[in-house]
Amino acid sequence: MPPPGSPPSSLPPLTWLRAFEASARHLSFTRAAAELNLTQSAISQHVRSLENFLGRELFIRKTRALELSEAGANYMPIVREAFDLIAAGTQAFTGGDQGRHLVLQCNMAFSVFWLSPRLPRLYARFPWLVLNIVTPIWDPERHASSAGTEIRFGRPNDMSAAAVRLTRDRFYPVCAPGYQGGAVDFSTATLLDCAGVTGSWGAWFKSQNRPFDRNHEISLASTYVIAMTAAVNGAGISMSHDTLAGGLLESGQLVRASDHSAEQLESYFLMPPPSHASTPASRAFLEWLEGELPPV
Amino acid sequence: MPPPGSPPSSLPPLTWLRAFEASARHLSFTRAAAELNLTQSAISQHVRSLENFLGRELFIRKTRALELSEAGANYMPIVREAFDLIAAGTQAFTGGDQGRHLVLQCNMAFSVFWLSPRLPRLYARFPWLVLNIVTPIWDPERHASSAGTEIRFGRPNDMSAAAVRLTRDRFYPVCAPGYQGGAVDFSTATLLDCAGVTGSWGAWFKSQNRPFDRNHEISLASTYVIAMTAAVNGAGISMSHDTLAGGLLESGQLVRASDHSAEQLESYFLMPPPSHASTPASRAFLEWLEGELPPV
DNA sequence: CGCTATGCATTAAGGAAACTAATGCACAGG
C-alpha cells in the first residue's frame, strides 16, 4: 500500500509514454524509433503495453500508415504538454542563465485575477526575469511538502511556521453591475459558491444572523475562476474577497452585492524558499511582491 | 541529427525524473525507493545520474536528512506538474467515464480572454462535461501535427484543409479608458506589440499610409495576455482584435485608441477531431462552440 | 560522552526486464 502523500500508482511507465508521444508525433513507429534511438520493435511493444495498461487502443493501425484513435487523440496533448513542461524546465538548467528563471507555484485564481494584471509591472521592473508559472492541479494531500517559490491559499493552521501571510481578506458577495437590474434579491438570485472554502453563502448569512435555507440551490464551482467569471458575465452572485476581486471592482466589472462582509479564514501565504535556494530571480520577485502588497 | 518536428533530445531519462520526484516529495531516498518498488541503491544512482545530466546538485545531503537545493526546489514543481498532468490524463481513461472528458488544446490568450468568460455558459448547458484545457508552450514547429480537439491561431495557409475557420478579425489599437487622459498621442505613447503576429504597429501604420518610424521603441510582449493586461492596466497601447478584446471593450476596461483597423491575417481555427474520435464531450463542445461564435 | 540506529554512497555479482535482430505478414504503388 502506498504511503500518504502518495504515488500516482496509476502512472504508466514513462518509457511507454515516450514511445507513444514520439509515435503520435511522427505517426510512424519506425520514425519514432529512429528519433528515440530504439528499434521499431521496441516502440511497437511499448505502445502495445501502454494500450493494454489503459485498456484502449491508441492507434488505428492501417496497413502502411498509423492514425490516432479517439483515445489516442485525447491522450496525446496531455502527454505532449507534460513532456514540453519537462523539456522547458530542463532547458532552464542546461541552458545556462539559471539565475534569471523563477518557477512560481500558485493557484489558478490568484494567477488570473491577482498576478496576471500585475505582471506588466513586474516585467517593467525586471525585464530580464523569465517567469514560469505553474498552477498545480489542486490536491492538498499531494502538495504537503512544497518546493520552489510558492503562493498558497489556505488557513493559517495548515501552513508551516515559515509561511508568510500575504493577505487578510473579508469575503462578501459580488455580481455584475446590472445584475437583477441593480436591485439584488438574494432570495431569487443565482448564488455561486466555491467548493472547499470557508467563505460560503451559509457562513455569510450566519455571520449576520440572517435566515438562510437555500443550501440546496447553491451552484457550486470548483474554483474562484469559474465562479467569478460567471458573476462578471451576469450569471449570478459569487462570494469573493479583495485580493481576487479588487481589480474587477475597481474597473466596475463587478460590484458588491451587499455591504456586509465576514472574515475569510483562508489567506494567501508565501512559502519562502530556503535561504540557500535564493536566486537573483527569486529575490527580485520577492522584492517586487513586498512592494505590491499592503502590509497585513 | 534529429528530424524536424523534433525530439526533446535534451529530455533526461524519465526514470531519473521519477526517482527525483519521489525523493523530493519524501525528502528521503529510502522512502522514495519503497514507493517506487525500487531499492535505495537504485534511487541514489538515478538521482546522481540526473544531477550529472543537469550539471547541478538537486539535493543537499545532510547526514540523516535530505534537503532540496536551489536547483532542486526550482525543478521539483515542474516535474511534479508534468506527472500530475499525466496522472490526471490517465485517470480519464482508467477511471471509466471516458465520454465526459474533453481535452481542449488552445493558446493562452484565447483561453483567458475568450474561453474563460464563456465557460459558465458551457457548464450551464452541459453540467456533466469535464474539460481539460491544455495550453501548450508555443512552438509552431513542434505542433505541426495536431491531436485531440484543438483551437489554433494562425494564417489560413498554415492550416490543414480540414481546419474550420472560427473567427475573422480586424486589428486595432486598444488602451485603458483614461490612458493619456483620454487623448491618445501615438507619438509619445508606449506601444505594445505582440511577437510573431501580423497585427503589428508597423502593419497598422502602413495600412493607412501614415508615417511610422518608432520601430525601435516598441515594447514586445511574448503573448497577447501580457500585452493586453498591460494595456488594461494603463501601461500602454496594445494591438488587439475583437475575438480577444471584445469582452474588455464591452465592459469598458479597454477602449479603442483609433477607429482605423486593418485585416488580421491570422484567425482562430478549429482543428476538428477525425470523425472516429468523436465523443459525447467533443460533440457537446463543438455544438456549443458553433452557437457561441458568429458565422464567419 | 560514547553507543547505537538511521540513512546515504558505493561496490560486485546474479537475475529480470528491455532492447535488438531477424523474420513474417499485409497491402500500397508501379
Add this chain to the structure above:
DNA sequence: CCTGTGCATTAGTTTCCTTAATGCATAGCG
C-alpha cells in the same frame, strides 16, 4: 504481379536493477 514499406512477433543479447555487503557520518539516547 511483383516489390517495397511498415507493423507484429519471437528468440537471443544487453542493459539495468536487485541483492547483499560495507563504509561513512551523525542524531538521538542512555
